[in-house]
Amino acid sequence: MALYTGKGDKGTTKLFTSKNGERISKSDPVFEALGTVDELNTILGWCRVACQVDWLVGEKSASAILLDVQQHIFTIQAELAGAEKSIPPENVEELENRIAVIEKQLPEITTFFVPGGSELSSRLDIARAVSRRAERRLVNLSESGEDISEHTLVYANRLSSLLYALVRFVNHMNGDEERQPEYVG
Numbered sequence: 001m002a003l004y005t006g007k008g009d010k011g012t013t014k015l016f017t018s019k020n021g022e023r024i025s026k027s028d029p030v031f032e033a034l035g036t037v038d039e040l041n042t043i044l045g046w047c048r049v050a051c052q053v054d055w056l057v058g059e060k061s062a063s064a065i066l067l068d069v070q071q072h073i074f075t076i077q078a079e080l081a082g083a084e085k086s087i088p089p090e091n092v093e094e095l096e097n098r099i100a101v102i103e104k105q106l107p108e109i110t111t112f113f114v115p116g117g118s119e120l121s122s123r124l125d126i127a128r129a130v131s132r133r134a135e136r137r138l139v140n141l142s143e144s145g146e147d148i149s150e151h152t153l154v155y156a157n158r159l160s161s162l163l164y165a166l167v168r169f170v171n172h173m174n175g176d177e178e179r180q181p182e183y184v185g
Contacts, residue, residue: 017082029144033137034080040134041073043127050120055173058101062166065098069159076152080141086149095158102165106172113168117176121167128163135160 007013012023015030024030044066051063060068078085115125135156142148171178 015082016078029137029141030080030146033134033141034077036130036134036137037073037077037080040127040130041070041077043123043130044070044073047120047123047127050123052120053173055169057098057166057169060098062170065162065166068094069162072155076138076156079149079152080138087152087155089151092151092154092158095155095162099158099162099165102162102169106165106168109168111180114179114181115167117167117171117178118174121170121174121176124163124167124170128160128167131156131160131163 007023008026011026013026013031014023018024048063048066048070051061051066054061054063057065072087072091075085075087075091079087116122135153138148138153138156142153168178170176
C-alpha cells in the first residue's frame, strides 16, 4: 500500500462523513483542529519516552497515564473526523481523579512558574501549551456549529490541568526548583 495517493495535491482532503467524491479544503478549521490534536498526541509520545524514572502517580506510572491520554486523543480525532465516537464521562472523571492525587503530593500553588526544571518537565510544559491551543481549536469548531460533544470539550479543558500537575510532579520528584517569574522591565 502506498503512503500517498496524490488526491490531496490540490489542497483538499476528506473526512469519514464526506459524501462520495466530496473534497474539503485543507484550510477548513476542522483540519486545523485535527492537526493540532495530532501535534499534541505526538508531543505526548515524546514526553512518554522521556519517562526514564517512571514514578507512580497513584496506582499508575506517569508513562501509562500519558499513554492513556494518547488513546483518548485518538477518540477525539475520530470524533473530529466524523466518526460516531466521543470521549465518555469516565475519561473526564479519570483525569480529575489523577489531578487530585497529584495535587495532594505537591506544595500549594501561590504564583506562576517559569517553565523548565528537567527535560521531561519541559516537554510536558510544551504539551500543556499545545493542549491549550488544541482546546481553543475545539471550542472554535463547537462555536461555529460543528458537533463536538460536551465531554470532549470538558476533557480538553482538564487535560491542560493534568499536564500542568504532571509538570509540577516531575519537578517535585526530581527536586527541581519551581522558579517564580521576576517580572523585570
